[in-house]
Amino acid sequence: MDLQTTIYIFVGLSFSLYIGIAIWARAGSTSEFYAAGGAVGPKMNGMATAADWMSAASFISMAGLISNMGYGGGLFLMGWTGGYVLLAMLLAPYLRKFGKFTVPQFIGDRFYSKSASTIAVICLLTASITYIIGQMTGVGVAFSRFLGVSSDTGIYVGMAIVFAYAVFGGMKGITYTQVAQYIVLIFAYTIPAIFISLQLTGNPIPQLGLGSGFSGTDMSLLAKLDLVVTDLGFGQYTTTTAGSTLNMFMYTLSLMIGTAGLPHVIMRFFTVPSVKDARSSAGWALIFIAILYTTAPAVAAMAKLNLHGTVNTAVKAGGDLYAPEASIKAEDRPDWMKRWEKTGLLKFTDKNGDGRIQYYNDATKNPDAKAKAEAAGWKGNELTVNADIIVLANPEIALLPNWVIALVAAGGLAAALSTAAGLLMAISAAVSHDLVKGIFAPDISEKGELMTGKIAMAIAIVVAGWLGLNPPGFAAGTVALAFGIAASSLFPAIMMGIFSKKMNKEGAMAGMVAGLLITLFYVFAHKGIFFVKGTDFLPMIGGANSFFGITPEAFGAVGAAVNFIVAFVVAKVTSPVPHHIEAMVEAVRVPRGSSAVTGAH
Template sequence: MDLQTLTFIIVGITFAVYVGIAFWARAGSTHEFYVAGGGVHPVANGMATAADWMSAASFLSMAGLIAFYGYGGSVFLMGWTGGYVLLAMLLAPYLRKYGKFTVPEFIGDRYYSKAARIVAVVCLIVASVTYVIGQMKGVGVAFSRFLEVDYGTGLVVGMSIVFVYAVMGGMKGITYTQIAQYCVLIFAYTIPAIFISLQLTGNPIPQLGLGSTLTGSDTYLLDKLDLIVTDLGFDQYTTSARLSTVNTFAYTLSLMIGTAGLPHVIIRFFTVKKVSDARKSAFWALVFIVILYSTAPAVAAMARLNLHQTISPEAGQQLAYEDRPSWFKKWEKTGLLEFKDKNDDGLITYTADPAENEMVKVDRDIMVLANPEIAQLPNWVIALVAAGGLAAALSTAAGLLLAIASAISHDLLKGVLLPNISEKQELNASRIAMAGAIAVAGYLGFNPPDFAAGTVALAFGLAASSIFPALMMGIFSKRINREGAIAGMLTGLVITLLYVFQHKGIMFVASTSFLGDMPANWFFGIEPNAFGVIGAVANFAVAFAVSAVTKAPPQDVQDMVEEIRMPDHAGAPVEIEQSLDH
């Protein structure tokens, strides 16, 4: 069976499963729509959390970045994994103990202010919409190649699927859909890795294959890769550091605290019955995440090796353009791989020298999808990878869209503007908000500003600079008041956005990410994608400064902060009586 037909069948089956689950688990109340009824098993919730967290950036883009930047691309691996640990240790159990639906609701209650709640809604929407754009890039890349449709058509089809199972099922439908999507994406990621590791090293475990010798040779895989890329003028794969030390630190920390402040992941810990289940969910989610993240460096190195050995054979040899393999021709049709014969010799010159390099475009996001084709794996494996990439993008997109919809319907409409609407009216408003969020996300996805992981890094920076400090101070400091929290969130968000857009907008970020040359106006050499950590520092500083010169929070709020951190009565949410300002 040809690849396109097989891909249609496998992707079609997975989509049918997602839609079927949505109808089976459709939400009948706001409690089911927002938090799946609060009764999800910790193991199931851990799997859904992993799928929610491992987006197109994790599945498609992370390994592609590591493949091309080597050691320098490890900031994504370290930042996202470390951030999940921060979330599981410092935020999730305490927020679950408080027992409210959303992050803005917690911020509104903790800082006894509707204004704080509205500011949190704005921060959430800005970060989440930016994040969704990255998922749309992943959907477009996957569809454009394997279903042989254009990028725009892929977006429309993908968003239609999300619309059905997210709007119908809410968090309940999304949770069980994400469990299925995790199974699809993890098999799609690991099975090709096992095949290719066996092919290159004879070792079926990719993590071990990365440090093994090549089949029939005494040369280690990484040594061979270092030799190939340096012969072509690129930096050594295992030691290249395209970011300065300060930039690397800032980028990693921005991703870490941005991860810990992501509302669509935090809300997952409200879907279990009690705090102990939230901790168990965090453990299981980390187990499920590690399977993919520990495999990514092997996938990256093997993909880079296969790419160069195919396009640039042994020293002194060049591949004739007319003899390019079928995978090369198919990816050329997508516009994500492009060759330009600069010297009219009909041979492909792939080198680090921009003046001589004829591979003028090799999109980083294609590496995971193209690798099985380059390695000439069976068609069913290649089709499975397509289904996995789509599952990763759609699972995270659904979680983000739900976070946006709940912020609009529950926090803004029910919490501030129309507090007396019925549960049915709120549920209908949630579905309308979800449909609107899907439409906006689809529109923005037609012109993604960066590769998937780069766009996602911007989203993490926005969450790091605005939401994470407010949550941390809300849990661990009794002295931070509403004036300080509001001033801090606005300061962090505004200076981060200004820093990004002062460099001629988001498109400038795409052209400067990971470049060695530092523009003169970069603050301490920190690029815009990594500036969230500076925004977070400003957020903390302003919040503490303003709180120090204004009135302390009411005593009942201070008591609530103490109670949240108390280990006893862990299963019971805190109930407080307080009046909110207008």
């Protein structure tokens, strides 16, 4: 069976499974639509949470980022995993005990203010819509390569699939669909990694293969990779960092607290029967997430070595990396390169007209490497590889069987669709439950609220699709920006709502607004969106990354600090918290009676 037919079968079967589950698990009440009736078991919720959390960024992009950045890419592993631990330990159990459906509802009740709830909705929508752009883009990338359609068509198909199981199933349908999606994506991620680890090191466990010996040599795989990339003029893989130490720290911290503040992940803990189950499901989710996250570094390193080995035959065969015959002829490049060239995510330009692909570092500071490259007729790097293709192309680079490539296609789509569904659920709940029922129409019937939620979900899908088709100019950093927004606006408010009995509504609202605005200002100023008298605003604040060299993707941690400071200052000079609110906060933090809590509102 040819590759394309195999892909159609695998993707078609997975989509049929998702739609079938949606039909079986249709939501019949607001409790089922928003919180799956509060009846999901810990293990199943842990699996669904893992699928909700491991987005296209985790499945498609993370290993590619690590592959490109080397050691510095580890900040994504530390930030996202550490953030989930923060969420599981500091937020999830307490929010579950509060017994509400959504984050804005918690903030509105805790800070005894509909205005606070409205601000939280604005922050949630800003973060969720920004995040979903990346998911829809991931759907487009996967479809354009594997189904032979344009990325626009891929987004339309993705919208239709999500509509089928999210609008009708609500959180109940999404939950069971995400369990299936987790199974698909984890097999799709780990099976190719096992095959490739066996090929390169003889060890079937990728996590151990990363530190094992490289086949046919007396050095480890990482030592071999370091030797290859430095000889080709690239930075040493195991020591390269993401900018300054301060920026790397702030980037990691921003991802951590942004993770803990993401509303679509928090909502998953409202679906279990009790606080005990919330803690248990958090532990299970961490185990399920760790399977992929501990595999990602091995996938990144092995894919990078295989890529160099494909373009430069001397990498695996030994010999001079700069010898004319070491670089493969363009006409001999493998079929997988030709397939990915059609997507525009892999590009080859024969700059010196020798008919070969010379993949050396344009920005090398290694004079020896540069001299050897120029002696071989090099006139600049001739191969451009987008980080997003590393995982999806990995089994093709390693010449694995067609069914493995098809499985990866299904896994990539499962990762993007599962997170998109979770984000859309958060958006729908914020609009229908927090805005319509909470503020504009508090007397709306349950049936009316359920219909409003479905309409809000449908509109959100259309908006998400439109943004995927017409991404804004700053779309390249949308995932990191979404984490920054959640970190600077929602996380501090939730933390203070749980752990500070003295934080009042004025402080919380001022903090959320300040944190959100300063983060958006820094990001948009960096992207050249703010102009003053026709001049880019950045020179007026000191240039790009002007705040101690911190990049926009890392600025969420600064925004969070501003949020905390503004909140406590404003709280000091405004009216104190009512006594009944202080008592409520104390009750939420004490575990007594937690088993009796339900998802009722």
